[in-house]
Amino acid sequence: MRTPLITRPIQTVSPTPKRRQQQAFALPRFLKILLILGLLITLLVTAGWYWALAYVSDKLDLNPAEPPVLSTPPGTKIANWPAYHGAHPKDLIRPAESFPFPINWGQTGPAEALFAGPKQYPFMCQTLDSELGQPLVDNQLGYGTAVSDKSGNVVGYSQDCGMPTRLHYLGYRDGQFFRSDEQLPPAADNEELLIRAESGTINRFIYVLLMPTSHNDQRDQPDVSRWNGKAIYHFKGAIGIGFQQGQARFKRLLKDMRPALEQGYAVLYSTGTETDNHYNIWLQEDTAARVKQQFIARFGEPQYTIGMGDSGGGLQQYLISQNHPQVDNEQGKQQRIIDGGVAIIPYPDMVTQITYGLDCELLEYYFDHLSADRTFWQKAERRSWIEGLAYNTGFKPRLDILADIASVLRLEKPPVHQGATECSYSWRGSAQLVNNPRFNSHYPRYSEQVNRENFWTHWQDNRDFYGTDRFGRAEVPASNVGVQYGLNAWKKGDISAAQFLDLNAKVGSWKAQKDMQPEHYWLISGDDSLRKFSPYGEQNMSHNGQAEKPAARIPGSLAAAKGAYQSGNVFLGKLDIPLIDVRPYKDPVLDIHHSWAALSSRARILAFNQGKNPNQSIWISGAQYDARWDAFAAMVRWLDARAAGDVQENEMPEFASDRCLDDNGNLIARGDGVWDGTWNGKNEGVCTQQYPFFQSSRQAAGDHSTASVLFCHRVSVEEAIESGIYAPLDARPYRAQLEAIFPEGVCDYRKGDMAKSW
Structure with missing residues (x-):
């Protein structure tokens, strides 16, 4: 019978020298735990850091899949170029169009601008970004972006990013966006909207024409039965510094313009008139005029065209109206790029x-x-x-x-x-x-x-x-x-x-x-x-x-400041088309599109027109309401009334007048005086009280409500004190300190802008 285990004598084994050495160096348990935790934290922090780097890099497009611009042609730098000192663009007759519109299918539009000067380099192609494929090869010298064949072999380079003119069909089925290139998709019961879309390049930028159509459409025989004969030029917006073609986002265009497309409006667009890509106002006008020429050559002239765009897209409407002459070419034909505008959260200009x-x-x-x-x-x-x-x-x-x-x-x-x-x-x-x-x-x-x-x-x-x-x-x-x-x-x-x-x-x-x-x-x-x-x-x-x-x-x-004025980059207040400046009131959430920009434009219009405002209306709503399509409906009514003779040129109809709306779009007040305030030396109007205005750092330093001074006239500190610039303060005790800070004098905004010559 075996002895039970619990009664067996315990046998002790003396540790070997090696085991005694291991025990001597053994760490206490809490230190092991701390080391493990430290290692885990280090791994997590390291992994988190690299994840953050990857996330930020992706958001900033720092690892693009598209090939970069490798080099530029000679002559991209121009030293000692004088600032512009020619006639203001409003006084310049544009040259007659030299390109034979329409652009043929499979061909590219003009790469050289008509009147806006030479091409800018470097120029980043974004045809791949736009899901339109690689740009066309235009050189073998390594200028621009590499173009590869299906095997990845470089076959040439593209410095002007040209694309063949192509046909697409876009729309919605059960609320889902679809796109079909070249081929008309089969009809479907769940189809909500069908749009004929044309893309290509004009002035190197990607243009898109959107036309409501049906399944009777053919490439060379467009079905325009669902077109109401009117058009929108969609300017979009944002801030860019040039050197890029810009991305044409078909899905975004359709989403933005769906309310108008469903009503039968055609839509014109170009990455060259989107300020997210550049702010050359001459090139923007040149491009917009040519995109409209392509549209007219393809579909016929619209009854009128309404501009729409946010931020810089609204800014363009102010400047194009000011700069584009009514006499359009050497034959004396009168044609406006846009006949009215809905400028959403715009500034008067960039500079x-x-x-x-x-x-x-x-x-x-x-x-x-x-x-x-x-x-x-x-x-x-x-x-x-x-x-x-x-x-x-x-x-x-x-x-x-x-x-x-x-x-x-x-x-x-x-x-x-x-x-x-x-x-x-x-x-x-x-x-x-x-x-x-x-x-x-x-x-x-x-x-x-x-x-x-x-x-x-x-x-x-x-x-x-x-x-x-x-x-x-x-x-x-x-x-x-x-x-x-x-x-x-x-x-x-x-x-x-x-x-x-x-x-x-x-x-x-x-x-x-x-x-x-x-x-x-x-x-x-x-x-x-x-x-x-x-x-x-x-x-x-x-x-x-x-x-x-x-x-x-x-x-x-x-x-340079004089060149800004002379070239039409400053909005002077000349507005020849009806325009509704519309914006939600987002000053309290520190939106960059502050409401007082509308007043800056208004002040310039009043100064230019001797106190009259025939064409600009300001609509500001609560932050939760977007009144752009309300303003668009009012602009349609305004232009229709002018065409019918019910509203005269330079007449503001009551249905489009200044107003403020609440968060649900309900009218608070409208009419003359609702936006009065300190900016025009009057008691605050109802709308100003509802949505108070701020100002700029230069206005807080004494500039007037136009907020347009680039180079102030200066006077000596002594003259500033004597002329009342510091009133009601007595600045005489600080004269020596002020003169040390301002040895060249201080701004006297009463004298206007040194850069403005008229």
């Missing part, structure tokens, strides 16, 4: 918005890093007194998290913010995009050589108007020399004399283009170091990020 847009980071950096009273400036409301733009105490500045992380990595204390302004929330990044020749947010789409050799700014996109320096960099048509930031706040007593003087002594300006350095914008600027990230760009400010008293104010080019 006069950039002035205060560039002020934003100068001011934000001062508040956060240079001020002698930083605690005072932590509150967004107080910053708004200087910046003019709206504020919200519940918001944080954009990119604040990245900026805080970067500060910690530099062992610095992050700035404290109590809310955000439109400057720090919506305009952040615009200074880099618009003003830095060494910053290109699309840099992966160009070779290292092209990125290195080109200058990337909004100014460069318009060098034909602004001129270039001896290096080929475009000049800057604006200045902050003499600008007394926060003057109105000082006069009201919101800030002290010490705060006013400190601000203006330290704020500085942007450096000259030749002295600009690369941005520290992390991945979007090709900088791998998050530690160096800065949302301000202080290395490109005249003070180099250091407190200087006084910090230099470096002017742009007065000749």
